[in-house]
Amino acid sequence: MTDHLLTSANERWRTRLDDGCRSVAWSPGGRLFVIAADGSSLIDDPSQLTAPMAPDPVDAAWLGERRVAVVDTVGGVVFAGSGAIDAQPVDGARCVDSAQGRTIVGGANVVALFGDTNEDAPATTITTGAGQSHALCHTVGGMWAVGGSSGLVLIDGAMGEIDVRLEMDGVRAVAWADDAERLVAADLAGSLHLIGIHDPARGVELDGYPDPVRHLAISADGGLLVAAADDELTWWRIDDEGDPDDMPERAVVHEHPVTALAMSSDGLVTTGDAAGRIHVWSPWVTDHPVATMTLDSEIVASEWSSDGSRLAVASMCGELAVYDVTPGAVA
Numbered sequence: 001m002t003d004h005l006l007t008s009a010n011e012r013w014r015t016r017l018d019d020g021c022r023s024v025a026w027s028p029g030g031r032l033f034v035i036a037a038d039g040s041s042l043i044d045d046p047s048q049l050t051a052p053m054a055p056d057p058v059d060a061a062w063l064g065e066r067r068v069a070v071v072d073t074v075g076g077v078v079f080a081g082s083g084a085i086d087a088q089p090v091d092g093a094r095c096v097d098s099a100q101g102r103t104i105v106g107g108a109n110v111v112a113l114f115g116d117t118n119e120d121a122p123a124t125t126i127t128t129g130a131g132q133s134h135a136l137c138h139t140v141g142g143m144w145a146v147g148g149s150s151g152l153v154l155i156d157g158a159m160g161e162i163d164v165r166l167e168m169d170g171v172r173a174v175a176w177a178d179d180a181e182r183l184v185a186a187d188l189a190g191s192l193h194l195i196g197i198h199d200p201a202r203g204v205e206l207d208g209y210p211d212p213v214r215h216l217a218i219s220a221d222g223g224l225l226v227a228a229a230d231d232e233l234t235w236w237r238i239d240d241e242g243d244p245d246d247m248p249e250r251a252v253v254h255e256h257p258v259t260a261l262a263m264s265s266d267g268l269v270t271t272g273d274a275a276g277r278i279h280v281w282s283p284w285v286t287d288h289p290v291a292t293m294t295l296d297s298e299i300v301a302s303e304w305s306s307d308g309s310r311l312a313v314a315s316m317c318g319e320l321a322v323y324d325v326t327p328g329a330v331a
Helices: none
Strands: 008-016 021-026 032-036 041-043 057-063 067-072 076-081 084-088 095-099 102-106 108-115 124-138 143-148 151-156 161-166 171-177 182-187 192-196 204-206 215-218 224-229 232-237 249-252 258-263 269-273 277-281 291-294 299-304 310-315 319-326
Touching: 008 291, 021 299, 021 310, 021 319, 032 057, 032 310, 067 095, 067 102, 076 102, 076 108, 095 124, 102 124, 102 143, 108 143, 124 151, 124 161, 143 171, 143 182, 151 171, 171 215, 182 215, 192 224, 215 258, 224 258, 232 258, 258 299, 269 299, 269 310, 277 299, 291 319
Parallel strands: 021 057, 057 095, 124 171
Antiparallel strands: 008 319, 021 032, 032 041, 057 067, 067 076, 076 084, 095 102, 102 108, 108 124, 124 143, 143 151, 151 161, 171 182, 182 192, 192 204, 215 224, 224 232, 232 249, 258 269, 269 277, 277 291, 299 310, 310 319
């Protein structure tokens, strides 16, 4: 991470979809996919719009560079791309992720596992015991973390079974530090749970939040954890052993509740709020944003491209903007 005082965020383009934005996803190679509430989507730029592909989409993920999976609360999951569309039922489908040739869909007390190369084959369905799924992420190997209304589960995708189940009060966000092999989950009781994937029972609980924690991010090296509760942002520094500082850096960062949060590969953090304001933050200059942008209404998603060079931000009323972001350096 570097000093970001001279960070620039230059708008590449801005457009408006016919309906509110629901989900934004970047492919590993830098392709953009945005799904709107009416089921239509934008791919790469404003000139490439599709017809509706789902009646009530809530989440989306790339399957490589040519196909996408769209989760729909009515129909389950829709696989689209290369001229073909295939729908598969998943009860209560709410969230989706894809990695290592498999796609996982979180539903009502279940997850469904698909092979990316053969989505029309029957899914492996696993009962989670975690209630309604709200968040999931790939961790290491064939392992996935799924957060739900009644807890957190670690799923062994290769074996098709639950590996660990942890009771928590309504998990709404999970994030994975790939280099440190460290997982963090946020719950509605106002706590963060820092978990070593190889010994989940020995996790650290960071509590004392007065409001539910709904948004979080962790750096790939596991050394920085950022969480948002209502209008407040906290920064936790974590050592190599997985032990956090006694107290985080804490500040009110918006005049309205934070509705989106994301961290780039360079360590820049974005927060978006219910009034349409977006701030970009440096991990070393946490008392004021290094860049600020505005959309027309509540921010529903802010997502960085995998290389950290572009930021896509989407609003509830359908406005979408893409920025070229260059981290600054102070001599």
